Amino acid sequence: xxxxxxxEPKVSLVxxxxxxxxxxxxxxxxxxxxxxxxxxSSGFRLTALDPAKVSMLTLEIPSSAFLELRVDRELSLGxxxxxxxxxxxxxxxxxxxxxxxxxxxxxxxIEGLPTRRFKFRSIxxxxxxxxxxxxxxxxxxxxxxxxxxxxxxIASIGSYALLRAENEEALEIMEASTKRGLARLTxxxxxxxxxxxxxxxxxxxxxxxxxxxxxLAKLASQLQASFSNDSPLRLIFPLVMGGTATFYLAPQAx
Amino acid sequence: MxxxxxxxxEELGRWLLAEYRNSYRIAGDLLxxxxxxxxxxxxxxxxxxxxxxxxxxxxxxxxxxxELKPEDLLGCDGVVIGGILxxxxxxxxxxxxxxxxxxxxxxxxxxxxxxxxxxxxxxxLQIIRGKRLRDIPFTVGVTIKRKLGPVEHxxxxxxxYPLVDGRPLLSEELIELLVGSxxxxxxxxx
Numbered sequence: 428x429x430x431x432x433x434x435e436p437k438v439s440l441v442x443x444x445x446x447x448x449x450x451x452x453x454x455x456x457x458x459x460x461x462x463x464x465x466x467x468s469s470g471f472r473l474t475a476l477d478p479a480k481v482s483m484l485t486l487e488i489p490s491s492a493f494l495e496l497r498v499d500r501e502l503s504l505g506x507x508x509x510x511x512x513x514x515x516x517x518x519x520x521x522x523x524x525x526x527x528x529x530x531x532x533x534x535x536x537i538e539g540l541p542t543r544r545f546k547f548r549s550i551x552x553x554x555x556x557x558x559x560x561x562x563x564x565x566x567x568x569x570x571x572x573x574x575x576x577x578x579x580x581i582a583s584i585g586s587y588a589l590l591r592a593e594n595e596e597a598l599e600i601m602e603a604s605t606k607r608g609l610a611r612l613t614x615x616x617x618x619x620x621x622x623x624x625x626x627x628x629x630x631x632x633x634x635x636x637x638x639x640x641x642x643l644a645k646l647a648s649q650l651q652a653s654f655s656n657d658s659p660l661r662l663i664f665p666l667v668m669g670g671t672a673t674f675y676l677a678p679q680a681x
Numbered sequence: 682m683x684x685x686x687x688x689x690x691e692e693l694g695r696w697l698l699a700e701y702r703n704s705y706r707i708a709g710d711l712l713x714x715x716x717x718x719x720x721x722x723x724x725x726x727x728x729x730x731x732x733x734x735x736x737x738x739x740x741x742x743x744x745x746x747x748e749l750k751p752e753d754l755l756g757c758d759g760v761v762i763g764g765i766l767x768x769x770x771x772x773x774x775x776x777x778x779x780x781x782x783x784x785x786x787x788x789x790x791x792x793x794x795x796x797x798x799x800x801x802x803x804x805x806l807q808i809i810r811g812k813r814l815r816d817i818p819f820t821v822g823v824t825i826k827r828k829l830g831p832v833e834h835x836x837x838x839x840x841x842y843p844l845v846d847g848r849p850l851l852s853e854e855l856i857e858l859l860v861g862s863x864x865x866x867x868x869x870x871x
Binding site: 431507509510513540541542543544545546547548 | 766767768769829830831832833834835836837838839859
């Protein structure tokens with residue numbers, strides 16, 4: 428643990444790479460006001476729900492993915508996004524990100540030149556996480572880059588993306604109202620790794636949320652996209668270092 | 682007599698520039714930055730060995746065995762300081778990038794600690810003026826503290842800084858770069 432931590436922590440952890448907290452915060456910046464973080468001996472869990480309750484991100488990173496993880500007792504911490512963003516201002520790639528808490532205060536130490544320490548209070552947040560129980564009719568495993576490219580193209584022409592799978596040949600992504608900007612992800616193109624379709628489905632989602640969460644793509648090599656007619660979108664990012672990030676987004680009628 | 686700062690970093694970042702500018706404030710026209718031309722500061726793109734006879738120079742190197750004394754400077758043309766943003770722990774780059782390349786130059790230390798560039802310039806100037814190293818107070822490690830709304834923010838600088846009028850020699854420009862114009866407190870040990 429960092430010698431710069433001034434509290435007597437009950438939990439402390441050191442991320443293996445500063446790009447991990449940076450990608451997490453980038454994916455939530457502007458979407459949520461606070462995050463709930465639980466740290467126990469098995470690892471780190473983060474839940475974030477936007478104020479409009481349109482989207483939710485849950486992230487689980489096992490203890491083995493950290494350079495260090497020490498737990499005297501399990502803690503659940505409410506962290507203001509504004510404070511988290513502050514800790515990551517101007518970080519450099521070879522710096523170490525240390526997070527520690529005694530339950531009342533949270534300290535973040537960025538070990539580098541110079542070393543910076545941030546101390547703030549944990550905030551009260553409901554620890555109940557909404558459960559989303561949906562049977563998905565479409566499950567696709569997609570390469571990150573083709574998906575990112577498709578979303579970027581659609582974002583340049585509209586606000587909503589329509590995801591459609593009629594059969595197990597292709598996953599189609601297009602601008603929802605005009606049907607322009609069609610990206611057809613197929614196995615032959617290498618963009619689609621796997622596709623299971625129980626029932627032909629299509630659904631529209633607000634693209635700005637998807638664009639944001641794609642900051643997590645830096646930590647993953649592929650993603651699983653699941654949807655049904657009039658159902659939330661679920662994007663699962665299996666993280667290269669271990670663990671997963673799961674993002675839910677409410678459907679939009681267009 | 683000159684105080685040379687041989688620029689040895691690949692980039693000329695804002696931190697380094699703040700230290701070079703403060704070095705000029707401290708030493709005035711005694712200062713010459715070599716290896717980089719910087720508007721507003723006496724400087725040249727030429728390297729130190731191109732403009733001075735290395736055998737008439739004293740390099741300040743933390744790894745040198747002997748301490749710098751005023752009498753070391755008799756008959757010499759200048760003191761050379763490495764224009765390096767230090768690492769923590771130190772990597773010995775002054776030796777590698779400066780001392781080893783100028784074998785004929787005399788090497789002296791100003792203590793075992795890693796001083797800032799402008800701090801080194803200040804110490805060199807005091808010794809040129811006849812002061813002994815032991816009479817120049819300094820502190821190792823400085824913490825700049827401020828409040829950002831509900832957040833306590835601290836920046837820890839692990840380097841050594843000479844104390845001038847009882848305060849560590851840190852330029853306003855560097856502090857502005859690190860903490861902006863917000864209220865701050867500088868903590869250090871004497």
